[in-house]
Amino acid sequence: MAEKARSSKALMVLAVVAGLAVAAAVVYDFWRALTVNPENPWAEFTLSKIFFGYRNLMFAVGAVVWVLGTAIFVLELAGRTVTRRGLERNRMGVAEWSVIDVALAALSAAVYGGLLAATAPIVFVPGFTWLRPANALAPLFGMFFGIPGCLGAAIGNLIADIVGGFFGVGSFGGFIGNFLIAYLPYKFVRDHSFSSASSIGEFYVWGVLAQAFVSATYICWWLDVAEALVGLPLFVVWGIIAPIIFSNNIVVNAVLSPVLGRVLFPLIKGRGLYWKDRIKAAQV
Amino acid sequence: MGPSSVVVKDLYARYAVSESWVLKGVNLAVGRGSMLVLMGPSGCGKSTLLYAIAGLLPWVVPGEVKGEIVVEGVDVARSGYRGLAGVVGIVYQNPEMQVVTRSVYEELAMAPENLGLPKEEVMRRVEWVVEALDLERYLNRDPQSLSGGEKQLIAIASVLTMRPRVLLLDEPTSMLDHKGARLVLETVEQLKREHGLTIIAAEHRVEWAVEVADRVAVMSDGAIVMEGSPEEVFSRVEDVERYGVRPPGAAEVAYELRRRGFEVRVPVRLREAFEVFGL
Amino acid sequence: MEALSLGGLYVERKTPFHELDPRAKIAWALLVLAASVATQFDGLKALPVFASTLAALSLSGLGAGLALLLIVNASAFLAAVTLVWAGAYSSQGVLLLALGPLRLTDVGLKVAFGKFFLIMNPVLAFAALFASTRPYHLMWALEKLGAPPKVALTFTLALNLLPSTVKAVREVTEAQVARGLALDRGSVVQRLRNYVPIIVPMIAKLLSDVWDLSMVLASRYAGYARRTYVFEPRWSARDTVFTVLSLLLYGGVAAWGLAPWW
Numbered sequence: 001m002a003e004k005a006r007s008s009k010a011l012m013v014l015a016v017v018a019g020l021a022v023a024a025a026v027v028y029d030f031w032r033a034l035t036v037n038p039e040n041p042w043a044e045f046t047l048s049k050i051f052f053g054y055r056n057l058m059f060a061v062g063a064v065v066w067v068l069g070t071a072i073f074v075l076e077l078a079g080r081t082v083t084r085r086g087l088e089r090n091r092m093g094v095a096e097w098s099v100i101d102v103a104l105a106a107l108s109a110a111v112y113g114g115l116l117a118a119t120a121p122i123v124f125v126p127g128f129t130w131l132r133p134a135n136a137l138a139p140l141f142g143m144f145f146g147i148p149g150c151l152g153a154a155i156g157n158l159i160a161d162i163v164g165g166f167f168g169v170g171s172f173g174g175f176i177g178n179f180l181i182a183y184l185p186y187k188f189v190r191d192h193s194f195s196s197a198s199s200i201g202e203f204y205v206w207g208v209l210a211q212a213f214v215s216a217t218y219i220c221w222w223l224d225v226a227e228a229l230v231g232l233p234l235f236v237v238w239g240i241i242a243p244i245i246f247s248n249n250i251v252v253n254a255v256l257s258p259v260l261g262r263v264l265f266p267l268i269k270g271r272g273l274y275w276k277d278r279i280k281a282a283q284v
Numbered sequence: 285m286g287p288s289s290v291v292v293k294d295l296y297a298r299y300a301v302s303e304s305w306v307l308k309g310v311n312l313a314v315g316r317g318s319m320l321v322l323m324g325p326s327g328c329g330k331s332t333l334l335y336a337i338a339g340l341l342p343w344v345v346p347g348e349v350k351g352e353i354v355v356e357g358v359d360v361a362r363s364g365y366r367g368l369a370g371v372v373g374i375v376y377q378n379p380e381m382q383v384v385t386r387s388v389y390e391e392l393a394m395a396p397e398n399l400g401l402p403k404e405e406v407m408r409r410v411e412w413v414v415e416a417l418d419l420e421r422y423l424n425r426d427p428q429s430l431s432g433g434e435k436q437l438i439a440i441a442s443v444l445t446m447r448p449r450v451l452l453l454d455e456p457t458s459m460l461d462h463k464g465a466r467l468v469l470e471t472v473e474q475l476k477r478e479h480g481l482t483i484i485a486a487e488h489r490v491e492w493a494v495e496v497a498d499r500v501a502v503m504s505d506g507a508i509v510m511e512g513s514p515e516e517v518f519s520r521v522e523d524v525e526r527y528g529v530r531p532p533g534a535a536e537v538a539y540e541l542r543r544r545g546f547e548v549r550v551p552v553r554l555r556e557a558f559e560v561f562g563l
Numbered sequence: 564m565e566a567l568s569l570g571g572l573y574v575e576r577k578t579p580f581h582e583l584d585p586r587a588k589i590a591w592a593l594l595v596l597a598a599s600v601a602t603q604f605d606g607l608k609a610l611p612v613f614a615s616t617l618a619a620l621s622l623s624g625l626g627a628g629l630a631l632l633l634i635v636n637a638s639a640f641l642a643a644v645t646l647v648w649a650g651a652y653s654s655q656g657v658l659l660l661a662l663g664p665l666r667l668t669d670v671g672l673k674v675a676f677g678k679f680f681l682i683m684n685p686v687l688a689f690a691a692l693f694a695s696t697r698p699y700h701l702m703w704a705l706e707k708l709g710a711p712p713k714v715a716l717t718f719t720l721a722l723n724l725l726p727s728t729v730k731a732v733r734e735v736t737e738a739q740v741a742r743g744l745a746l747d748r749g750s751v752v753q754r755l756r757n758y759v760p761i762i763v764p765m766i767a768k769l770l771s772d773v774w775d776l777s778m779v780l781a782s783r784y785a786g787y788a789r790r791t792y793v794f795e796p797r798w799s800a801r802d803t804v805f806t807v808l809s810l811l812l813y814g815g816v817a818a819w820g821l822a823p824w825w
Contacts, residue, residue, distance in 0.1 A: 027751055097713050098777075099777045099778075099780040099785055101713075102713055103777040106724060108769070110721045110725050111728055113721065113728075114729045114731070115762065118728075119732065119736070119758070122746070122755065134762070136758075137762065152721075155721050159721055162572070162690075165636070167693070168682070230681070231599075231644070231682045233647045236643065251751065251755070255755045255756065259756065260762055260763065260766075263759070264763065267767060268766075271773075273770060281300045335778070340782070344777055344778055345774065369787065374778070374782045376778060376779065377775075381779055384723055384776070385698075385723060386575070386697060386699065390699050393793045398786070398787050398788070398790055399784050406791055410793075428727065
């Protein structure tokens with residue numbers, strides 16, 4: 001028993017180390033790419049090489065992610081969730097939403113969209129400013145507020161596109177992509193408190209590494225497929241946008257989300273808004 | 285007091301996140317068309333009592349309620365807030381969160397629209413409330429550009445479009461400046477005077493309360509500890525102060541004089557103070 | 564910053580574009596997209612579509628200057644995209660300019676501009692659509708398009724709450740900066756962590772607002788019955804004329820764009 005706990009803890013520590021290492025490697029590698037080729041760092045950036053160099057593989061993976069992600073989005077909003085036992089009620093489908101769920105989703109969207117719109121992106125490396133601290137909230141909204149929080153993140157991103165003047169066909173990918181950023185840690189991290197090794201370790205697996213890859217491939221697959229409607233060349237889609245999404249989501253969520261999560265979880269629980277508590281209360 | 289509009293019997297209530305009962309055996313009866321002002325220090329249970337009467341606790345805010353609440357013949361424990369459509373309207377403290385649309389007209393129409401009333405009826409109700417509260421000048425304004433007091437006025441008007449018979453006011457002036465508070469309080473007085481609504485208001489402005497309230501109830505630690513006409517309640521200055529409520533200025537002065545040996549009646553209203561002190 | 568960051572938010576005006584039925588405007592935005600798709604390999608042919616979006620911005624009272632603002636805002640990205648497209652077609656057509664590795668041909672230039680307009684035209688059309696359509700009407704349109712009423716309500720509420728949220732973010736940021744918070748100093752990690760004192764108060768505000776908003780929605784009976792829309796848009800002759808003219812214009816442009824001999 002103790003042996004199992006020790007190995008589980010070691011795995012969690014490994015996940016945190018891996019998440020932070022990938023985040024650090026991304027920052028370092030882009031800095032290196034910029035030093036080697038200041039005119040076109042994307043040609044040197046390892047992530048660009050991977051996403052664009054293996055575009056066919058990424059496209060195939062993206063197709064699977066897209067189909068699964070979209071199906072999950074529809075199912076969860078319809079009140080069903082996939083479990084080991086098959087499809088089960090998630091008790092958070094839109095039809096079951098109370099006014100609290102509507103308020104939670106609307107306010108999550110307004111805060112996420114408002115922070116995205118009102119805070120300037122910060123400098124990643126000089127000349128490149130795509131790190132958006134507000135992105136750290138998406139996985140937390142999912143973990144703390146459940147499906148209303150996931151939809152809040154999706155709508156918030158859409159609203160940021162609208163008010164920023166970026167709304168277009170590509171926004172559809174960003175809409176469900178942001179839903180998935182919130183959804184993965186909501187669904188797969190078992191302890192949302194950020195106060196145990198397993199909570200933080202699982203967050204680094206699902207809320208940092210997995211969500212960054214899933215959101216990048218989901219959004220970029222859509223941009224690739226809709227190329228004739230969106231107008232972005234494949235190099236820009238896989239060589240620039242995919243690495244940007246991936247590195248932003250890795251770095252921001254590895255650095256900021258656990259700090260915010262640790263501070264916010266007790267507040268949210270104390271106000272009776274943690275989704276597991278709300279479902280339990282509703283059942284009682 | 286006429287027939288009761290609101291009856292509360294042995295009410296216990298608590299939130300899902302609270303460890304103990306917030307309301308502990310509250311009993312209350314409010315006559316139809318009369319006005320009751322709830323007073324007491326913050327955290328004494330005034331808002332909780334209003335939420336329970338409005339059917340929001342536990343139907344919106346998770347928690348537990350024991351006891352009996354009947355509003356205009358509706359058993360709130362059984363119906364929740366949904367059964368009180370057209371019976372109860374409630375106005376909250378925060379004016380910012382009560383104005384959620386981009387035009388005053390939309391704001392006023394929102395509740396009857398949500399009730400699914402026919403379009404003509406919704407418009408009739410909006411026109412009625414605009415005329416009743418003289419809101420014509422606000423109709424073309426973006427609610428976000430209104431002051432706190434004006435927003436609160438629009439919130440009251442939005443509630444009135446449901447034609448409630450009972451109006452609950454949860455400290456509607458606590459987040460307003462003096463001018464905004466006056467606008468809201470004058471509107472409440474007008475509603476009482478001209479429309480005969482039953483009003484229960486949690487409000488800390490004691491001078492206003494003694495002027496307009498038919499009854500005053502003082503709450504402390506989740507229970508009603510004093511109840512009666514403003515004269516009955518505030519003439520007991522020591523008791524009122526013990527429960528954390530500031531008595532009206534006139535009563536405070538008279539009480540101080542009595543303590544110093546002067547035989548004076550304790551007035552609660554300003555005009556009575558003029559009489560008592562021979563001003 | 565403010566005008567730019569809230570460029571697509573509803574602006575109250577009395578303009579011909581505001582008066583149109585939202586369905587007519589949605590159809591128009593989709594026609595702009597279709598015409599831009601059809602002309603994406605020839606920027607010259609896409610010009611009328613671009614001009615029409617500028618006209619729409621002017622007609623909606625936003626001013627064509629917003630287009631310039633949005634283009635400038637995305638200039639680095641747009642420059643990268645157009646250069647890549649120009650480079651991809653550098654072996655076709657007549658060479659116009661050779662600057663190091665960059666070879667600009669007439670075909671490459673046309674494609675680059677066509678793609679530029681394919682990106683920008685729908686963006687401008689949707690900006691005009693959102694800025695001239697009341698959130699109330701967006702909610703109605705979303706319901707008509709089959710969105711669940713609660714999702715439509717959530718979206719509309721979020722749009723309506725956005726200006727006050729942005730204001731709150733700015734106030735919190737100013738207050739924290741006044742207390743010595745330096746957002747632009749330190750390493751990447753430090754700069755990210757500097758946002759904690761801004762995000763935490765915003766979430767604390769959200770947590771108290773949730774209960775307030777829930778109770779307001781409950782006491783306004785949101786979701787009680789099938790909602791009535793007092794201001795239900797009515798399709799009028801003006802909408803028909805606008806849609807027919809749009810069809811003719813964008814249909815013509817699309818045919819021009821797709822016709823190989825033209």
